[in-house]
Amino acid sequence: MALLEINNIHVYYGAIHALKGISLKVEEGQIVALIGANGAGKTTTLRTISGLLHPKEGSILYHGEPLHEMKAQAIVKAGISQVPEGRRIFAPLTVMENLELGAFLRNDRDGIRNDLETIFQSFPRLKERTFQQAGTLSGGEQQMLAMGRALMSRPKVLLLDEPSMGLSPIFVQEIFHIIKRINEQGTTVLLVEQNARMALSIADYAYVLETGTISLEGTGAELASSEEVQKAYLGG
Amino acid sequence: MDSGLITQFIQQIINGVSLGSIYALIALGYTMVYGIMRLINFAHGDIYMLGAYVGFFVTTQLQLGFFPALICAMVAIGIAGVLIEKLVYKPLRASSKISILITAIGMSLFLEYTTMYFLTPQPRTFPPVLPNTIFHLGDVIISFQQLVILGSTVVLMLLLWYVVQYTKMGKAMRAVSYDTDAALLMGINVDHVISFTFALGSALAGAAGVLVGIYYNTIDPLMGIMPGLKAFIAAVLGGIGIIPGAMMGGIILGVVEALVSGFISSTFRDAAAFGILIVILLIKPTGLLGKNQTEKV
Numbered sequence: 001m002a003l004l005e006i007n008n009i010h011v012y013y014g015a016i017h018a019l020k021g022i023s024l025k026v027e028e029g030q031i032v033a034l035i036g037a038n039g040a041g042k043t044t045t046l047r048t049i050s051g052l053l054h055p056k057e058g059s060i061l062y063h064g065e066p067l068h069e070m071k072a073q074a075i076v077k078a079g080i081s082q083v084p085e086g087r088r089i090f091a092p093l094t095v096m097e098n099l100e101l102g103a104f105l106r107n108d109r110d111g112i113r114n115d116l117e118t119i120f121q122s123f124p125r126l127k128e129r130t131f132q133q134a135g136t137l138s139g140g141e142q143q144m145l146a147m148g149r150a151l152m153s154r155p156k157v158l159l160l161d162e163p164s165m166g167l168s169p170i171f172v173q174e175i176f177h178i179i180k181r182i183n184e185q186g187t188t189v190l191l192v193e194q195n196a197r198m199a200l201s202i203a204d205y206a207y208v209l210e211t212g213t214i215s216l217e218g219t220g221a222e223l224a225s226s227e228e229v230q231k232a233y234l235g236g
Numbered sequence: 237m238d239s240g241l242i243t244q245f246i247q248q249i250i251n252g253v254s255l256g257s258i259y260a261l262i263a264l265g266y267t268m269v270y271g272i273m274r275l276i277n278f279a280h281g282d283i284y285m286l287g288a289y290v291g292f293f294v295t296t297q298l299q300l301g302f303f304p305a306l307i308c309a310m311v312a313i314g315i316a317g318v319l320i321e322k323l324v325y326k327p328l329r330a331s332s333k334i335s336i337l338i339t340a341i342g343m344s345l346f347l348e349y350t351t352m353y354f355l356t357p358q359p360r361t362f363p364p365v366l367p368n369t370i371f372h373l374g375d376v377i378i379s380f381q382q383l384v385i386l387g388s389t390v391v392l393m394l395l396l397w398y399v400v401q402y403t404k405m406g407k408a409m410r411a412v413s414y415d416t417d418a419a420l421l422m423g424i425n426v427d428h429v430i431s432f433t434f435a436l437g438s439a440l441a442g443a444a445g446v447l448v449g450i451y452y453n454t455i456d457p458l459m460g461i462m463p464g465l466k467a468f469i470a471a472v473l474g475g476i477g478i479i480p481g482a483m484m485g486g487i488i489l490g491v492v493e494a495l496v497s498g499f500i501s502s503t504f505r506d507a508a509a510f511g512i513l514i515v516i517l518l519i520k521p522t523g524l525l526g527k528n529q530t531e532k533v
């Protein structure tokens with residue numbers, strides 16, 4: 001049994017049929033990538049997993065439990081945390097307050113303090129800006145904050161929605177290093193990316209989403225060498 | 237310069253700050269609820285009226301003093317606010333803005349006329365729970381009641397500031413107010429945050445009701461309409477959704493009203509208040525502390 005299993009979900013925005021029966025699996029310890037063009041339904045998929053949207057049909061199982069029947073809060077509590085598209089940090093709040101909110105459901109003071117230390121070690125730039133308003137951070141720093149905030153809930157599964165969006169090439173490299181490191185430390189990762197080359201290079205397994213359906217799947221290496229993917233997503 | 241004029245000016249500032257601090261207490265509820273739900277709770281002025289009645293009941297029927305009246309009103313009205321939210325606004329959360337607005341107006345009329353039905357439209361006279369002492373500072377007069385109103389408001393605002401700034405629930409409030417979806421992704425229970433916000437805002441309005449009962453001695457079921465509107469203006473003046481803005485807006489409005497009453501005519505007072513609203517909406521629709529469209533708290 002896979003850790004996270006999406007079975008044939010259909011999601012609508014009013015009359016718009018955004019996900020037309022997609023299925024995918026995330027095994028424990030893996031990095032799974034979900035790539036696709038603008039409007040394919042990647043964000044919709046992650047928002048549905050996190051309980052912000054509800055499938056009209058189909059199921060999402062986590063450890064075999066029906067996630068699609070749970071509230072957003074219960075899903076975070078169960079160990080699934082998301083870094084949303086566009087980072088969505090709380091701009092008027094300080095860096096510290098953003099991180100504290102990431103640990104909203106936790107009550108273990110010592111554990112929280114330790115995790116804060118760990119995050120400041122991984123993201124030293126955040127430590128220097130602990131009491132600064134999050135909205136004043138640079139784009140790359142905001143992405144780090146969004147990741148740190150998501151990690152503060154001690155997730156078993158981390159959902160990342162286009163973490164490289166709008167970042168300079170150096171920052172993109174750094175963010176992908178960090179994703180790999182988070183995964184090596186035992187967190188399962190479901191990564192949505194438009195930067196298919198980078199995503200496939202670190203993914204154990206990957207899916208290609210095309211207007212609401214999965215059109216291709218395979219290991220990261222398989223997809224990276226597939227002709228269709230090369231043409232459509234890797235520019236050659 | 238004429239020293240009599242200066243004295244009168246200082247006197248009106250003192251009166252204005254006392255009145256304005258009451259507007260500020262009511263405005264805080266408007267602004268916090270708006271910050272969280274984008275809802276103008278037009279029944280908020282009537283929640284304040286209920287607070288005055290709880291204070292009246294506690295001081296007359298239970299023969300208790302000022303502090304018990306204030307505490308009881310805050311607790312009772314805080315609970316009433318949560319009930320109104322749960323029973324009336326929550327079922328409409330997915331509805332259009334206009335249905336919610338109409339419901340809020342309906343709720344306001346409902347509170348006014350049920351109070352009238354059960355407690356009669358007769359104005360009630362608040363018992364003198366505070367001594368009528370008056371202090372003279374030169375020619376300027378400050379009453380003991382004014383000092384109590386100012387002191388209570390300052391303490392309540394400091395408490396609110398502490399809650400919003402330093403407690404977990406306060407941080408959650410600010411998070412929900414800025415970005416509800418992102419707050420959901422943190423595992424924040426938005427329903428609890430909304431209830432908590434209603435409880436806080438209503439409790440402050442309840443306190444304001446008691447303070448006004450003491451200040452003006454008389455209360456009636458329609459007493460919430462004007463201060464409710466004024467507090468709404470104060471909230472818009474400071475920047476709706478912005479907590480320090482509501483405090484500032486309330487004080488400014490109170491001072492302007494007092495100066496207009498003192499130097500022009502008290503009949504012109506309300507016109508001045510609504511004039512301010514129009515000017516603000518024309519010149520800076522986001523209010524004095526409002527930055528831009530996306531900034532919410």
Ligand SMILES: Nc1ncnc2c1ncn2[C@@H]1O[C@H](COP(=O)(O)OP(=O)(O)OP(=O)(O)O)[C@@H](O)[C@H]1O
Pocket residue numbers: 013016018036037038039040041042043044045085194
């Ligand atoms: N709130 C919404 N209301 C209506 N339609 C929506 C909404 N959000 C997304 N859609 C539609 O659903 C489809 C999938 O959108 P989604 O945001 O999931 O795509 P995506 O793969 O994340 O795209 P991108 O790479 O641009 O982020 C699109 O056709 C989009 O127009």
Ligand SMILES: [Mg+2]
Pocket residue numbers: 042043044085
């Ligand atoms: Mg997207």
